[in-house]
Amino acid sequence: MYFQKNIETMKRSELNALQLTKLKKMVSYCYNNVPFYHEKLTEANVFDGSKIKDLSDLQYIPFTTKDDIRENYPFNMMARPMKDIVRVHASSGTTGKPTVGVYTKEDLDIWSDCVARVATAGGATADDIIQISFGYGLFTGALGLHYGLEKLGATVIPASSGNTKKQLMMFRDFGVTGLVATPSYALYLSEAVKDAGFPLSDYRLRLGILGSEPCTPEMREEIEKNLNITVSDNYGMTELGGPGVSGDCPVRKGMHFAEDHFLPEIINKDCQVQPEGTVGELVVTTLSRQGMPVLRYRTKDITRLDYSPCECGRTHVRMSKTLGRTDDMLIIKGVNVFPSQIESVLIGTPHIGPHYQLIVRRKNFRDSLEVKVELIDGSLLVNFSGLEALQRDIHDKLKSVLGLETKVTLVEPKSLERFQGKAKRVLDLRNES
Ligand code: DLL
Numbered sequence: 001m002y003f004q005k006n007i008e009t010m011k012r013s014e015l016n017a018l019q020l021t022k023l024k025k026m027v028s029y030c031y032n033n034v035p036f037y038h039e040k041l042t043e044a045n046v047f048d049g050s051k052i053k054d055l056s057d058l059q060y061i062p063f064t065t066k067d068d069i070r071e072n073y074p075f076n077m078m079a080r081p082m083k084d085i086v087r088v089h090a091s092s093g094t095t096g097k098p099t100v101g102v103y104t105k106e107d108l109d110i111w112s113d114c115v116a117r118v119a120t121a122g123g124a125t126a127d128d129i130i131q132i133s134f135g136y137g138l139f140t141g142a143l144g145l146h147y148g149l150e151k152l153g154a155t156v157i158p159a160s161s162g163n164t165k166k167q168l169m170m171f172r173d174f175g176v177t178g179l180v181a182t183p184s185y186a187l188y189l190s191e192a193v194k195d196a197g198f199p200l201s202d203y204r205l206r207l208g209i210l211g212s213e214p215c216t217p218e219m220r221e222e223i224e225k226n227l228n229i230t231v232s233d234n235y236g237m238t239e240l241g242g243p244g245v246s247g248d249c250p251v252r253k254g255m256h257f258a259e260d261h262f263l264p265e266i267i268n269k270d271c272q273v274q275p276e277g278t279v280g281e282l283v284v285t286t287l288s289r290q291g292m293p294v295l296r297y298r299t300k301d302i303t304r305l306d307y308s309p310c311e312c313g314r315t316h317v318r319m320s321k322t323l324g325r326t327d328d329m330l331i332i333k334g335v336n337v338f339p340s341q342i343e344s345v346l347i348g349t350p351h352i353g354p355h356y357q358l359i360v361r362r363k364n365f366r367d368s369l370e371v372k373v374e375l376i377d378g379s380l381l382v383n384f385s386g387l388e389a390l391q392r393d394i395h396d397k398l399k400s401v402l403g404l405e406t407k408v409t410l411v412e413p414k415s416l417e418r419f420q421g422k423a424k425r426v427l428d429l430r431n432e433s
Contacts, residue, residue, distance in 0.1 A: 003120040003152065004113060007260055008314045012307075015315060016055060019263055022287040024049035027061065030293055033079040036072055037295060040064075058265065059273055063283065063296045066099060069239060074100045077292050085291055090138040091238040101140070101238050102291040108147065110288050111241050114258045115148020118247025121256065121314070122232025123207045126153030130178035131170060133185055134212070135161040135421055140242025141212050145180045148244060154178070161185060161420040164192045171203050178207045183215035183223060183231075184423035187354055190226035191418075205229050211236070211243055213422040214322055216340050218347035222354050233321065239297055240284055246319050251311050254318025261288045264317065265296070266305055279304045281326055282319065300326045328426065330360060332367045335404045339426055345397045346373055351380055351390055355416045362430040370407040371398065374416050381412065 002008045010018075027049035030037035040062045041047055051057065069077060078085070086105050090098040103111065124130065130149050134141035136158060149156050159170055161181070167189060170176060179186060186208055193203070205227055210220075211234030220231045232248035235255050245262055246255035257264055265273055266280040274280045282299045302323040310318060324338035331337070339358060347354050357372040373394060380386050387410055395408045417424075 001120050001123075001125065002314070003117040008117060008256075008316065010260075010315055012315055015259055018260055019287060020052070020055055022260075023055065023058065023263060023285065024052045026285070026287055026293055027052055027295065029079065029290075030295055034077060034293070036068065036077055055263075058263070058285065058296065061285075061295050063271065063298050064294050065298050066239070066300070069099050069294075070097050073097045075102065077294075078102055079293055080104060080291055087143075088138075089140045089143070089238060089242065092139065098138070099238050100292075101241060103241070104290045107241065107289055107291050110261060111144060111244055112147045112151040114241075114244030114261060115144050116152040117258060118232070118234050118244055118256075119145070119149055119152055119154070119209055121247055121249040121312070122209050122234070123230060123250065124149065124152060124154055124178055124209060128177045128207070129155040129157065129175055129204075130180060130209070131157040131159045131167070131174075131176045133159050133161050133167060133179060133181040133189070139421075140236070140238050141180075141182075144236070144242040144244060145209065149180075164189065165196075168192060168196050168198075171205060172198065175204045177204050178209060179205060179227070179229065180209045182212050182419070182422055183210045183219055184213065184419040185421065186210055186223045186227070186231075187219070188418045188420065190223055193227060200228050203228075208232070209234060211247070214324070214340055216321070216343045216347065218344050219354055222347055235301075235319065235322070237299060237301075239294055239299075240286060241289060245284070249310065249312040249314055253310070254306050254320050256310070256312075256314045256316045256318050259316040261286065263287055264305060264319065266303070267298075276307050277304060279323065282322075302326060302329075330358070330369070330426065330428070332360060332369050332404060335402060337369070337402055337404065341401055342371060342398065345401055346371075346394070349390075349394060349397070351376055352394070352410070353413070355418070356425060357416055358426045360426070360428045360430055367430065368407065369404065370409055372409045372411050372416065374411050375413050378413055 031041045031048045044062045084104050085102045087103040090100045136142040208229045208231040234247040236243040236245035246257045263285040265283045268280050282301045282303050283296050286293045303319045306318045353374045353376045355374040359370040361368050391408050398406050
């Protein structure tokens with residue numbers, strides 16, 4: 001099932017021609033309407049879009065970074081006067097000033113199309129009753145999915161996050177068939193469903209439209225098993241407008257980009273554009289956004305692009321699940337460690353649940369990594385040799401995957417923090433000692 005079949009299955013040659021036309025227009029639009037880009041494009045001798053003859057000319061356009069957006073906080077990257085802006089969203093800003101995104105009416109309309117596309121690709125239909133358990137507010141996730149799903153014709157329940165008992169009550173009483181949440185919150189709710197003691201047959205849940213943070217295949221399987229649903233992964237970010245940038249199709253071998261609205265590239269550490277299939281940092285140019293367009297935005301997300309044909313019939317490029325972010329990669333004793341590698345080892349190991357915490361410390365100039373893992377039930381707590389064997393097993397698996405010594409600590413069931421939004425599993429104490 002497609003939401004906009006003609007566009008989603010467009011021939012690549014036509015898609016590339018459309019992208020080129022839109023790119024030329026977008027570069028001129030930025031040059032003429034955003035002082036920041038006027039200056040940057042002038043410095044780079046690109047000026048307006050007339051110098052762009054081919055998609056590969058994108059390489060001459062300067063990058064935009066999160067710092068650029070922050071330095072222009074809140075509205076200096078806007079391309080339209082405020083009277084044309086109908087909505088403002090922002091990221092949580094946990095690591096500094098929030099990044100702000102603004103939308104014209106047309107932006108909202110296109111955004112809903114993009115979300116309706118990924119929701120349809122993830123299995124949602126007009127017959128679904130979908131509970132949105134993302135936190136409503138400045139975060140793009142809740143309102144983005146809300147309007148996209150309404151456009152699709154699904155019944156939307158704007159539950160927001162929190163109040164777990166009520167979440168489960170609504171699942172049962174309203175006959176909810178779909179859940180929208182972060183993977184962490186879906187996991188939390190799936191535990192709550194088990195604890196509530198109602199049989200799974202009391203729930204009509206069949207699909208999960210998850211996103212906004214990494215979800216390893218192992219984590220996905222755990223959520224699917226616990227809630228008896230099929231999960232699709234969805235990617236996006238505030239700087240690009242929110243969810244709807246890319247999402248899983250039924251084949252689930254990468255998330256299809258909305259390539260008519262977003263032009264992706266992959267760069268390496270030296271900012272050189274990489275050939276197809278190479279892992280590197282994702283860079284995205286918006287081709288349609290009017291309120292706050294961005295040219296070559298460095299997402300810091302590490303992924304790979306796959307242009308090969310997909311069995312689902314969609315022709316738009318697929319990005320693989322992110323391996324992490326350039327800024328969440330931990331460097332411990334010179335070894336690069338992504339939390340997702342650790343998660344893949346932990347989930348699937350018997351006796352332990354999917355909850356963990358990584359603590360990095362520095363003592364006498366030496367880094368150490370402690371991996372706290374939660375036991376599924378307390379029965380093993382009285383079996384010392386069993387605990388020791390489990391600890392050793394996890395330690396050895398981590399050593400072989402990471403090539404690094406870790407301290408594995410097993411903790412009691414339900415003792416680690418649970419998350420209603422994005423999980424924060426890494427505690428880096430190195431700058432505090
Ligand atoms: O998380 C937008 C969103 C909402 C996407 C709902 C999907 C669903 P931000 O809060 O600005 O926006 O966070 C963006 O979150 O750069 C990634 O590092 C991460 N991220 C988002 N989706 C995924 C995903 C929203 N599916 C940042 N897998 C991005 C991995 C993701 N990481």
